[in-house]
Amino acid sequence: MTEFDYARYDRIRPIRWMGDALELLDQRHLPFNTGYVRASDSDAVAEAIHSLTVRGAPAIGIAAAWGVVLAARDVDADDGAQALAKLEPAMQRLNAARPTAVNLAWALARMRSALKGAGSDWRDVLDREARAIETEDLAANRGMGAIGAALITPGSGVLTHCNTGSLATAGFGTALGVIRAGVAQERIARVFAGETRPWNQGARLTVWELQQDGIDATLIADAAASHLMKTGQVQWVVVGADRICANGDTANKIGTYQLAIAARHHGVKFMVVAPSSTVDMATASGDLIEIEERDPAELLAHRGERTVADGIDAWNPVFDVTPHDLIDAIVTERGVVEKPDAASMRALFAPAGQ
Numbered sequence: 170m171t172e173f174d175y176a177r178y179d180r181i182r183p184i185r186w187m188g189d190a191l192e193l194l195d196q197r198h199l200p201f202n203t204g205y206v207r208a209s210d211s212d213a214v215a216e217a218i219h220s221l222t223v224r225g226a227p228a229i230g231i232a233a234a235w236g237v238v239l240a241a242r243d244v245d246a247d248d249g250a251q252a253l254a255k256l257e258p259a260m261q262r263l264n265a266a267r268p269t270a271v272n273l274a275w276a277l278a279r280m281r282s283a284l285k286g287a288g289s290d291w292r293d294v295l296d297r298e299a300r301a302i303e304t305e306d307l308a309a310n311r312g313m314g315a316i317g318a319a320l321i322t323p324g325s326g327v328l329t330h331c332n333t334g335s336l337a338t339a340g341f342g343t344a345l346g347v348i349r350a351g352v353a354q355e356r357i358a359r360v361f362a363g364e365t366r367p368w369n370q371g372a373r374l375t376v377w378e379l380q381q382d383g384i385d386a387t388l389i390a391d392a393a394a395s396h397l398m399k400t401g402q403v404q405w406v407v408v409g410a411d412r413i414c415a416n417g418d419t420a421n422k423i424g425t426y427q428l429a430i431a432a433r434h435h436g437v438k439f440m441v442v443a444p445s446s447t448v449d450m451a452t453a454s455g456d457l458i459e460i461e462e463r464d465p466a467e468l469l470a471h472r473g474e475r476t477v478a479d480g481i482d483a484w485n486p487v488f489d490v491t492p493h494d495l496i497d498a499i500v501t502e503r504g505v506v507e508k509p510d511a512a513s514m515r516a517l518f519a520p521a522g523q
């Protein structure tokens with residue numbers, strides 16, 4: 170692999186811990202405004218997660234972990250057990266910010282676990298745990314980039330969906346990390362990105378991120394994806410995930426499921442890229458995942474300007490579930506699950522409770 174220039178490919182940081190506040194790159198207004206908002210308490214972090222100021226499964230877990238550190242500033246406790254009891258209401262409010270990405274609950278569980286054995290230094294323990302969650306995610310993304318890119322035959326075209334880059338993680342990205350690595354290794358010859366209606370993570374975030382790297386990407390309408398596959402210009406669909414179940418069923422941004430159906434029909438391979446923090450072995454299958462439904466107004470207007478007549482009904486689920494049998498490979502930092510099912514998932518991830 171050519172020596173990877175992370176300084177070139179990995180400069181965007183959506184989350185900045187300031188010691189007394191969390192600064193978040195406001196993704197609602199990218200790419201035209203690159204301003205940060207300052208969250209000074211855990212409820213402000215919860216609101217930033219709910220409003221998609223900060224978004225992306227790993228990124229919302231990291232933000233929530235720092236939100237717990239902020240909540241701790243207002244807690245008086247002698248040890249971790251006392252602190253845990255007093256922090257629980259704030260952690261519940263953070264957990265309630267969004268339901269589908271397991272990373273949020275996973276990060277809060279890590280913070281709870283760190284507190285359980287902590288003594289009088291419990292604040293330092295929380296700070297170290299939040300920092301570890303963030304640095305582990307960055308390392309996982311860089312590792313997955315190399316692992317996933319190795320699956321892609323040189324000269325391939327790739328289609329991605331939503332945004333899974335530095336904006337959605339601690340840096341480098343999951344599916345977009347594989348694309349960055351694949352381009353750097355000259356395995357990926359062309360990148361296509363779906364606009365990802367209604368929030369346009371692809372059109373506003375992914376193509377902008379790649380542009381910062383000097384990586385060319387071609388934007389397509391979501392509705393053009395099947396036609397693109399039919400033309401033979403893509404050999405892989407590479408996407409992220411918000412929750413991967415014990416049988417390999419995967420929740421991801423709305424529109425992923427239909428990409429998987431079209432990919433199988435056209436002989437295009439389908440790769441899911443996510444760190445182990447997105448694997449939920451306690452949820453047996455995708456029908457058990459809560460799918461977030463957001464305000465239908467997100468469908469009825471664009472940047473505040475209505476695009477639909479008044480009085481029109483709209484339904485706005487923002488995730489869907491791709492069944493494991495439509496997935497060719499799940500790439501994690503622990504390795505690849507080929508043709509995922511309950512058995513192949515167990516081989517890499519211990520069943521819940523073990």
Ligand SMILES: CSC[C@H]1O[C@H](OP(=O)(O)O)[C@H](O)[C@@H]1O
Nearest residue numbers: 224225226333337409410421422
């Ligand atoms: C590596 S991000 C994973 C996942 O999160 C995104 O959802 P959202 O933009 O609503 O937070 C999208 O589903 C990505 O694939």
